[in-house]
Amino acid sequence: MASLVPCPHCGARPKEEFTIRGAALARPRADAEPAAWMDYVYLRDNPRGRYEEHWHHTAGCRRWLVVTRDTATHEIAASRDASLDTVGVKRTEGARS
């Protein structure tokens, strides 16, 4: 059965349109310590509660999103275009939360 994912570009869409990559982690710098890379590639917190994940709207706008999902209830509290996080400038136009 299905839940709905609020895409900031397309509105609420069924979860079947999306691909989930996993935790929304920041990629370490290339010269970061090996421990930082081990954390990034292998280690996940798996918390109970709100968790930020990277979801791809594969069968929609094909944008990567940061989706805040509750791991206990699957409730999605928010979603935003992932590029807003790393681009430095918070672009809000066109993004409905």
Next chain:
Amino acid sequence: MTPYRLAAGGLIDRRAHLSFTFDGKPLTGYAGDSLASALLANGRLLVGRSFKYHRPRGILTAGAAEPNALMTIGRDGRTEANTRATMQELYDGLEARSQSRWPSLAFDIGALNGLLSPFLGAGFYYKTFMWPAPLWEKLYEPFIRKAAGLGTAAHVADPDAYEKCWAHCDLLVIGAGPAGLAAALTAGRAGARVILVDEHAAAGGTLLSETARIGGLPAPAFVAQTMAELEALENVTILLRTTAVGWYDGQVFGAVERVQKHVRVPAAARPVERLWRIVAQKALLATGAEERPLVFGGNDIPGVMMAGAMRTYLNRYGVAPGRQVAIFTSNDSGYALAADLEAQGIVPEIIVDSRADASPSYAGKARIVTGAVVSDAQGGKALSAITVLRNGQTETVKVDALAMAGGFSPIIHLACHRGGKPQWSDAQSAFLAPGDLVGLDLAGAVATTAGIAACLAEGARTATALLEQMSFNATPATFGTVEGDIVSAPNPVPARPLWTVPGVRGKAFVDFQNDVHRGDLDLAVQEGYGHVELAKRYTTNGMATDQGKLSNVNAIGLLAEARGISPADVGTTTFRPFYTPVSFGALAGPHHGHDFQPVRRSPLHDWARRLGATFVETGLWYRSSFFPRVGETSWRESVDREVLNVRAHAGLCDVSMLGKIEICGHDAAEFLNRVYSNAFLKLPVGKARYGLMLREDGMIYDDGTTSRLSENHYVMTTTTAYAAGVMNHLEYCAQVLWPDLDVRLASSTDQWAQMAIAGPKARLILQTIVNEDLSNDAFPFLAAREVSLFGRALHGRLFRISFSGELAYELAVPAGYGESVAEALMEAGAPHGIQPYGVEALGVLRIEKGHVTHNEINGTATAADLGFGKMVSTTKPDFIGKAMVGRPGLVDPERAQLVGVLPLDPTTSFRTGSHILAQGAAATLENDQGYVTSSAYSPHVGSTIGLALVTRGAERHGEAVMIWNGIRNEFTPGRLCDPVFVDPGNEKLHV
């Protein structure tokens, strides 16, 4: 005596006779009957055998919770096992068969299990069948499966259609009883988008079983009037025969509509079931309450029935339960039945009220015994008498029907589907819905509201509040006075739970479907399995198709008493979707057979088909595998010919399914430089380069060529299998990792037909249709340019790249021109010996050249493992995989490396997947040195050849090894060698 049809009354159409069969015996009923009511009207008390003890069982309820009357309906592909007779509408020609019986319903050998019952108690699976262990698989399990039964699935395909759909609304009302109808009417009049679902064929819920009058109308007429108004409202959608089965996050509700499960031959143009996903801003749960059985000896004998169900059969279907009826009640509701029976001329023999202080507003003629219980019921296949126990004195009363009224459990399942825990209420003697629901409200009996008037009012009031939250102007619908509703007496005495009935001698069943009786629960507590979740598993209480709808609360009450604690402290097991069983057909919808997954066909598919190609499924694609010719007797013969022809003359292969990604932007070069492990910044315009893509963990992810078509425009090819994955990956890199780079991506896989033209004659043939000079100087190895074809009629992209090791090109043309260009090339190439070749020959050609595919790029191979160590840049500041590629484990010299492998004797062979052992080493896991990743017969080498990943393989060329196939126990002496078997100097590429 047996049940029988009353001379008049009920909501059935006595002019419409319907014929049906039960276990092959022809019977008749009326339109409006359920299968259960029709069986009762025909005097069929015995309808099934119980799961474990094979005890005779009759119809217990009139609704969704029915544990006993499970039948197999229909035949062949339309066979539906475990159908509840209480939920199945009668239709002409219906064929029903009882279950869990052998050889027949009346004479059942399994009933001997009843004599063995001391050995079949709680936990008997774990105790009895533990030892000796070897007997489990051969003896115990098949025996239990056969004896335990339930229905059997048909082994032929279901001929009917199923579909899935979405719906959206402001207010979803679940249940069309008094509360639900009032809510839907209130919301409908306010202009909200309303969806009203009810699992029954007719709306009305308990109102259809009522004798009360509402606003002067009999309750069923009131329902009809209300439904007529709702049907006239365009903003109201009514879904009958639709069970809401789950509440999910995002305010999504699952519902199953049985569109054509009530007809003998469904119309082909419509589905038989629909799976709805309903997105509702707000939802109102008006599912009512389930009446609880009472746990006394022999409470499962046919003739014992729920009191509310008896009212339904009497009032709605015009079926009397028997001639001598007794009522055993722990609350006032039993008296409503008494009044209804008397109205039909059946004065109850006795009303046994467990409350000493009962004071019901009952003015009938039946004898009432208060402070008493029915301790036991007697009878075999039909009830004959009951034992009434009062103040230590027993009295036997001859009856043929007994009603149980053990209080009500609100049907809160959906309210608990998202993790909320039910709350025990001492005042209501029931588990109530979790208190902190968002988006879902309750009204009516599910909220413990009693009486028609109160339920109507609460439905209207709750809907109004929900509508106001959504900014609708709503006024609660009002209805006329309710008369004759016995439960709506002021201050009804609350149901006092009667868990442990005193004086019981026989088996007192808690869970009818799973044959769990009171003694089983006592045993579970004694043996330390008293926790509700453990007791469920130990006794099987609450399992199978009804999931304890009738039994769970009684089991919890009994566990509480046995443990000396409150039901609140026992708690419940977890309520999970689905509320009732959902067919696989509904869940699969149209996605089965050919429609299970989409089919992808290349733009050259029909061209290949015309040339007689045999196709092979690779992922979603149908690829041409080989092109057999007349006279060829095996696939190998065809493939060998195609391989030899490519190396001797020329071949044309469809490679359209390779992933193609257009990459544009001022930073496209920088982007490619970061996603590939090798350098891309200096790739000149008009050139292609082989690229290696790593994962962040340092393993190879995919490979392919990328060509620079103009300053800021590249086209990347990926492997067929990873085309979609690479596109997603690149988008991740562009959008998430480096959004500051100016780069745009577009998949163009489907837009181009692409063909490989390979072999010494390839240039000659291509030049006949390409305008530009293709000489080695003008268009050298790795040239990649747009070219014009057939004069200037068409433009395409030409790449001088080779997978076969021959002089080769890949020509891409707009997809729609693919077939005609392929035909033109075949025509131009005919004098030069061109032949089409498929992926089998392609595979042989690439293995002969030691080119890797995902057989070798298997997620555990590094670039160095496959001989691509120099393609991992040491100078680039960053690229995907750079940080981890140098980890000690990934540069360990003992790692498996790509190597060729040959049999010592060319007449012997080996298979992909075979393992490599050092010469003389025993075939053990410890001695395993790697395995063959690809193998094929090479017509050029004249034997089987293979590629393998073997420990230190790169430095062991020439070493003799043993090739071991452990599955077939085959040993082939072999030799490791250079993985390039043909033209190791790559001279053919550059001619």
